[in-house]
Amino acid sequence: MNRQFIQGFSINWDKIEPRSYLREIEAIKELQYLEFEKPITFLVGENGTGKSTLLEAIAVAAGFNPEGGTKNYHFSTYDSHSELCEAIRLHKGIRTPGWGYFLRAESFYNVATQEEEYARGSAAMSEYLHRKSHGESFLAIAQKQFKQNGLYLLDEPEAALSPQRQLTLMMEIDRCVKEESQFIIVTHSPILLGIPGAQIYTLDQGAIRECEYEETDSYQITEMFINHREAFLRRL
Numbered sequence: 001m002n003r004q005f006i007q008g009f010s011i012n013w014d015k016i017e018p019r020s021y022l023r024e025i026e027a028i029k030e031l032q033y034l035e036f037e038k039p040i041t042f043l044v045g046e047n048g049t050g051k052s053t054l055l056e057a058i059a060v061a062a063g064f065n066p067e068g069g070t071k072n073y074h075f076s077t078y079d080s081h082s083e084l085c086e087a088i089r090l091h092k093g094i095r096t097p098g099w100g101y102f103l104r105a106e107s108f109y110n111v112a113t114q115e116e117e118y119a120r121g122s123a124a125m126s127e128y129l130h131r132k133s134h135g136e137s138f139l140a141i142a143q144k145q146f147k148q149n150g151l152y153l154l155d156e157p158e159a160a161l162s163p164q165r166q167l168t169l170m171m172e173i174d175r176c177v178k179e180e181s182q183f184i185i186v187t188h189s190p191i192l193l194g195i196p197g198a199q200i201y202t203l204d205q206g207a208i209r210e211c212e213y214e215e216t217d218s219y220q221i222t223e224m225f226i227n228h229r230e231a232f233l234r235r236l
Contacts, residue, residue, distance in 0.1 A: 002035075002036075002037055002093060003093060003095060003180075004036050004037070004038075004039065004093055004095075004182050005092060005093055005095055005096070005097045005151045005182050006036055006058070006062065006090050006091070006092060006093070006151065006182065006184070007035065007036055007037075007091045007092065007093050008033060008034055008035035008036055008090075008091045009033070009034055009058060009061070009088050009089060009090050009091060010032060010033045010088070010089050010091065011028075011031055011032060011033075011084070011087050011088055011089075012087045012088075012089065013087065014087075015083070015086055015087035016083060016084070016087050017083065020082075020083060021082075022053070022082060022083070022084055025048075025049070025050040025053070026049070026206035026207070027045065027049050027050050027203035027204075027206060027207055027208050028050045028053070028054060028203070028208065030207070031208055034201070034208065036182075036184065036199065037199055038197060038198060038199040039177045039181065039182050039183065039197075040173065040177060040182075040183045040185065040195055040197070040198040040199065041183070041184045041185070041198065041199045041200075041201065042185050042186075042187060042192075042193055042198055042199070042200045042201065043055060043184070043185070043186045043187075043201050043203065044186075044187065044188070044193065044200060044201070044202050044203070044204075044211075044216050044217070044218060045202055045203030045204045045217075046203075046204055046217070049203035049204060050203055051186040051203055052104070052155050052156075052186055053082055053084060054084070055104075055153055055155050055184060055186050056082070056084075056085070056104075056155070057082065057084040057085045057087075057088045058088065058090065058153060058184060059102040059153045060085040061085060061088050061089070061090050062090060062100070062151065062153070064100065064101075064102035064153065065102065066085075067104070068101075068102045068103055068104045069101065069102060070099075070100065070101055070102075070145070071100060095149075095180075097149060097150050097151040097181075097182070098147070098148070098149040098150060099145075099147045099149065099150040099151075100150050100151040100152060100153075101141070101145040101146070101150070101152050101153075102152075102153045102155075103138075103141060103142075103152070103153070103154045103155065103157055104154075104155035104156070137160070138157060138160045138161060138165075138169075139161070139165060139168060139169065139172075142157075142169055142172045143172060146172050146173070146175075146176045146181070147176070147179075147181075148176065148179030148180060148181060149179065149180045149181060150176060150181045150182075151181070151182050152173075152176070152181060152182070152183045152184075153183075153184050153185075154183065154184075154185040154186070154187075155185075155186045156186055156187060156188065157169060157185065157187065157192070158187055158188065158189035158191070158192055163191060166189055166191040166192055167191065169192070170191065170192060170194075170195055173192075173195065174195065187218075188218050189218065190216070190218040190219045190222045190223075193213055193216055193218055193219065194213060194219075198213075200212070200213060200216065202215070202216060204217065
């Protein structure tokens with residue numbers, strides 16, 4: 001039985017302009033429906049395959065600010081989200097999330113700045129984000145905002161994290177999943193992808209399909225480099 005808050009989504013391509021760049025993205029231009037069957041879903045693939053575009057559309061359709069934050073965040077520093085947000089329809093389950101957060105690496109500075117504005121005059125954690133390192137701020141958000149019964153969308157959360165901190169983030173994700181939360185994550189991290197029981201979709205090879213951890217480029221290239229570094233570098 002599928003118990004996820006977002007069980008999948010469909011795309012109404014009639015709402016996409018005929019000349020839209022979205023119709024040029026190989027992995028998603030034929031996509032009609034995608035199902036989320038497990039508490040953790042990863043979207044993986046090479047740069048430019050449409051991973052973040054999909055995640056952003058899901059986030060906006062779910063009620064989050066395009067630049068990130070909770071559903072209570074209402075600000076815009078640069079309007080860059082695509083029309084896919086208007087064409088996507090979420091297929092929701094019977095459960096309703098009690099909390100949620102959209103974390104994206106590329107606009108995190110803007111979110112941290114807005115957190116300071118929201119927290120001005122209070123002693124909230126938010127106003128100290130800019131005093132921490134990038135990685136410390138990421139973890140502070142995870143440890144503060146990741147709660148039970150929540151919906152969390154993460155776009156390349158490993159960008160600011162050392163391998164050790166990625167393991168810490170993995171533990172936070174595992175904790176929340178055990179407390180009935182759902183995660184949809186775009187990542188290149190072979191560490192995060194190793195979370196047991198996750199559903200992995202790859203957008204490589206011109207289509208979106210489910211794959212195993214060992215099939216991902218993130219795993220294969222990392223494994224090859226670590227175990228055959230000298231030969232790998234000679235070939236490069």
